[in-house]
Amino acid sequence: xxxxxxxxxxxxxxxxxxxxxxxxxxxxxxxxxxxxxxxxxxxxxxxxxxxxxxxxxxxxxxxxxxxxxxxxxxxxxxxxxxxxxxxxxxxxxxxxxxxxxxxxxxxxxxxxxxxxxxxxxxxxxxxxxxxxxxxxxxxxxxxxxxxxxxxxxxxxxxxxxxxxxxxxxxxxxxxxxxxxxxxxxxxxxxxxxxxxxxxxxxxxxxxxxxxxxxxxxxxxxxxxxxxxxxxxxxxxxxxxxxxxxxxxxxxxxxxxxxxxxxxxxxxxxxxxxxxxxxxxxxxxxxxxxxxxxxxxxxxxxxxxxxxxxxxxxxxxxxxxxxxxxxxxxxxxxxxxxxxxxxxxxxxxxxxxxxxxxxxxxxxxxxxxxxxxxxxxxxxxxxxxxxxxxxxxxxxxxxxxxxxxxxxxxxxxxxxxxxxxxxxxxxxxxxxxxxxxxxxxxxxxxxxxxxxxxxxxxxxxxxxxxxxxxxxxxxxxxxxxxxxxxxxxxxxxxxxxxxxxxxxxxxxxxxxxxxxxxxxxxxxxxxxxxxxxxxxxxxxxxxxxxxxxxxxxx
Amino acid sequence: xxxxxxxxxxxxxxxxxxxxxxxxxxxxxxxxxxxxxxxxxxxxxxxxxxxxxxxxxxxxxxxxxxxxxxxxxxxxxxxxxxxxxxxxxxxxxxxxxxxxxxxxxxxxxxxxxxxxxxxxxxxxxxxxxxxxxxxxxxxxxxxxxxxxxxxxxxxxxxxxxxxxxxxxxxxxxxxxxxxxxxxxxxxxxxxxxxxxxxxxxxxxxxxxxxxxxxxxxxxxxxxxxxxxxxxxxxxxxxxxxxxxxxxxxxxxxxxxxxxxxxxxxx
Numbered sequence: 001x002x003x004x005x006x007x008x009x010x011x012x013x014x015x016x017x018x019x020x021x022x023x024x025x026x027x028x029x030x031x032x033x034x035x036x037x038x039x040x041x042x043x044x045x046x047x048x049x050x051x052x053x054x055x056x057x058x059x060x061x062x063x064x065x066x067x068x069x070x071x072x073x074x075x076x077x078x079x080x081x082x083x084x085x086x087x088x089x090x091x092x093x094x095x096x097x098x099x100x101x102x103x104x105x106x107x108x109x110x111x112x113x114x115x116x117x118x119x120x121x122x123x124x125x126x127x128x129x130x131x132x133x134x135x136x137x138x139x140x141x142x143x144x145x146x147x148x149x150x151x152x153x154x155x156x157x158x159x160x161x162x163x164x165x166x167x168x169x170x171x172x173x174x175x176x177x178x179x180x181x182x183x184x185x186x187x188x189x190x191x192x193x194x195x196x197x198x199x200x201x202x203x204x205x206x207x208x209x210x211x212x213x214x215x216x217x218x219x220x221x222x223x224x225x226x227x228x229x230x231x232x233x234x235x236x237x238x239x240x241x242x243x244x245x246x247x248x249x250x251x252x253x254x255x256x257x258x259x260x261x262x263x264x265x266x267x268x269x270x271x272x273x274x275x276x277x278x279x280x281x282x283x284x285x286x287x288x289x290x291x292x293x294x295x296x297x298x299x300x301x302x303x304x305x306x307x308x309x310x311x312x313x314x315x316x317x318x319x320x321x322x323x324x325x326x327x328x329x330x331x332x333x334x335x336x337x338x339x340x341x342x343x344x345x346x347x348x349x350x351x352x353x354x355x356x357x358x359x360x361x362x363x364x365x366x367x368x369x370x371x372x373x374x375x376x377x378x379x380x381x382x383x384x385x386x387x388x389x390x391x392x393x394x395x396x397x398x399x400x401x402x403x404x405x406x407x408x409x410x411x412x413x414x415x416x417x418x419x420x421x422x423x424x425x426x427x428x429x430x431x432x433x434x435x436x437x438x439x440x441x442x443x444x445x446x447x448x449x450x451x452x453x454x455x456x457x458x459x460x461x462x463x464x465x466x467x468x469x470x471x472x473x474x475x476x477x478x479x480x481x482x483x484x485x486x487x488x489x490x491x492x493x494x495x496x497x498x499x500x501x502x503x504x505x506x507x508x509x510x511x512x513x514x515x516x517x518x519x520x521x522x523x524x525x526x527x528x529x530x531x532x533x534x535x536x537x538x539x540x541x542x543x544x545x546x547x548x549x550x551x552x553x
Numbered sequence: 554x555x556x557x558x559x560x561x562x563x564x565x566x567x568x569x570x571x572x573x574x575x576x577x578x579x580x581x582x583x584x585x586x587x588x589x590x591x592x593x594x595x596x597x598x599x600x601x602x603x604x605x606x607x608x609x610x611x612x613x614x615x616x617x618x619x620x621x622x623x624x625x626x627x628x629x630x631x632x633x634x635x636x637x638x639x640x641x642x643x644x645x646x647x648x649x650x651x652x653x654x655x656x657x658x659x660x661x662x663x664x665x666x667x668x669x670x671x672x673x674x675x676x677x678x679x680x681x682x683x684x685x686x687x688x689x690x691x692x693x694x695x696x697x698x699x700x701x702x703x704x705x706x707x708x709x710x711x712x713x714x715x716x717x718x719x720x721x722x723x724x725x726x727x728x729x730x731x732x733x734x735x736x737x738x739x740x741x742x743x744x745x746x747x748x749x750x751x752x753x754x755x756x757x758x759x760x761x762x763x764x765x766x767x768x769x770x771x772x773x774x775x776x777x778x779x780x781x782x783x784x785x786x787x788x789x790x791x792x793x794x795x796x797x798x799x800x801x802x803x804x805x806x807x808x809x810x811x812x813x814x815x816x817x818x819x
Contacts, residue, residue: 285814293803387648
């Protein structure tokens with residue numbers, strides 16, 4: 001009896017230790033407290049213009065290079081250009097948990113019908129520049145280095161006039177200068193607008209099936225502040241896309257960044273970088289064009305990662321309601337992808353949601369990548385037409401269980417507010433090592449705000465190593481750099497990237513969750529130039545900056 | 554007012570059914586399920602029930618539901634009207650109402666095994682998989698040969714990702730009804746999901762053998778072959794599916810995948 005009691009107490013202690021050791025994931029909405037009062041203005045006037053329900057994105061960036069992440073929310077505007085006063089909003093991180101709206105001082109108070117944003121140092125001068133994708137002319141704002149920006153669109157020749165959505169900077173030909181790939185959606189203008197209905201009485205927002213697609217664009221950086229539109233020459237011209245999201249990955253492990261593009265109601269693209277300035281679409285043969293059953297889905301946001309730390313590639317794509325979020329996976333060394341949505345257990349949980357932005361990140365720093373997704377229908381009155389469907393929806397947080405499956409812990413993690421989610425991004429804005437989130441919601445609604453800043457307040461998170469890259473031969477941001485971190489028995493690999501999610505951009509520094517490991521045994525940094533730098537025995541819980549070619553000999 | 558409109562329609566309908574226009578439908582509906590209290594059924598209630606069946610078969614679900622409700626108003630114990638009303642609600646996606654209707658059926662006729670199956674389906678559609686399984690199991694305690702109860706259990710367990718239990722239930726259903734196409738399809742999906750491609754091929758091939766004109770079986774066979782890297786066989790299966798269903802865009806897409814991969818392998 002006595003022995004049993006002792007055994008029970010021992011088991012209880014062990015259980016308590018185990019329970020305490022597991023991270024308790026928690027996100028807290030600190031938007032208002034942080035001084036962020038952004039209002040998204042889609043210009044909706046009852047005409048049901050399609051762009052009104054599609055935007056907009058958001059980004060984490062350090063525009064003043066002070067080491068604190070700032071926040072940018074893209075905004076649309078009213079359809080009457082003369083009346084338009086709405087602009088994107090840039091919030092400067094004051095370093096004390098507070099943000100100040102510096103839009104005007106930064107000279108970004110420019111009305112645009114904004115959709116997305118890509119951030120990078122395209123001119124290699126040491127500060128980040130901003131590319132806005134719009135319905136109508138896209139805009140490139142060069143960072144003046146004095147906390148302000150100048151519109152250089154015309155000079156740089158990147159003002160595509162289509163319906164731009166997501167975009168990504170990367171050095172396609174590894175010449176040291178960042179090129180830019182821009183997704184375009186459909187041929188639409190107020191003059192070309194079509195009326196759609198589900199009951200012959202009420203207008204609803206159209207789906208893209210009624211419009212002609214618009215080709216994505218590719219601009220090659222010429223190194224002198226200008227770009228050349230090489231969409232045709234590079235093999236990237238394809239007007240069938242209706243593209244909404246793009247993620248950079250190296251799916252064939254040849255050292256060149258490839259592009260996976262999410263298309264709405266059309267087959268997705270997977271552009272193999274041939275290394276000679278041209279690309280070849282291999283989505284059909286590689287297996288990400290369609291669902292397992294052969295269906296082209298309504299794809300929006302997209303991200304990619306080595307989700308299970310096996311050297312394989314995962315591509316997650318947010319899809320329309322009743323289509324499930326897609327999870328394509330290719331094992332290391334086998335380049336065909338298979339649709340493993342149900343096998344990884346995100347199919348059922350994502351079946352009813354309409355997912356726009358989604359991203360891989362390690363929310364509890366255990367070394368396993370989780371998935372955050374924002375959801376929201378396109379039709380405000382969907383409840384009238386479809387049972388068990390809602391306009392505003394809960395976000396999803398799919399926690400990686402470490403056994404090649406995920407579980408939605410969103411509600412348990414404090415994500416209990418609905419919204420019409422569109423963009424999302426991660427970044428460590430409070431410099432505490434864990435990753436926080438921003439979300440951009442569509443429109444202004446009494447039930448939810450247009451912007452969310454979700455601070456990661458998880459308990460018992462793991463150790464971490466954060467790495468920023470500075471290229472010398474390669475582009476200055478080090479975009480395209482592959483970093484492998486060995487700690488314990490795990491090798492994690494990540495790439496410095498832009499793009500991913502939906503119309504949004506996360507921070508560029510890489511965050512490696514280390515779990516209980518207090519040191520990192522080995523770091524290998526493979527730069528786009530081919531330079532390889534290595535670092536050994538680094539202590540955990542620090543943010544290091546690696547400079548190309550300057551690792552210890 | 555609404556009742557007057559229905560009475561008018563009823564009169565017209567009765568004239569038609571008397572002339573043999575839709576009499577079979579009405580008769581089938583009248584004998585579709587047992588009643589607990591047939592002695593108390595007034596002809597008028599039964600006629601409303603028949604009217605509902607006719608509306609339902611014409612796809613007029615709102616009118617059908619009205620007719621069933623009127624039948625129930627006249628004879629609250631008319632089991633088949635409750636049952637039919639539940640089915641209409643289920644088709645309309647009004648799951649809470651469907652569940653309530655089926656529960657009433659079970660209250661009136663506790664040994665009616667099919668009602669538990671329908672209640673289980675309603676729970677399943679509502680996302681209550683455990684509730685669904687419980688009802689299917691209750692159905693089986695009353696009739697062990699109810700293949701749709703086994704099938705329902707399998708679908709629920711598949712959604713819960715308890716694949717071993719789903720497979721057991723499907724195998725039982727197929728033993729009882731070897732030509733149960735839906736169960737063979739489900740079994741094929743599960744085998745495929747779990748990497749048991751040879752068994753998946755066998756399941757889909759059985760459907761093909763039983764129903765040579767079933768394009769779905771060829772389509773699914775093609776997916777199996779693609780996943781095994783047997784692209785020639787996949788192409789043949791997709792082509793057969795397209796012969797039977799030429800407009801199937803999904804099959805056309807997968808045929809492109811198989812052809813592209815075969816070309817790549819050459």
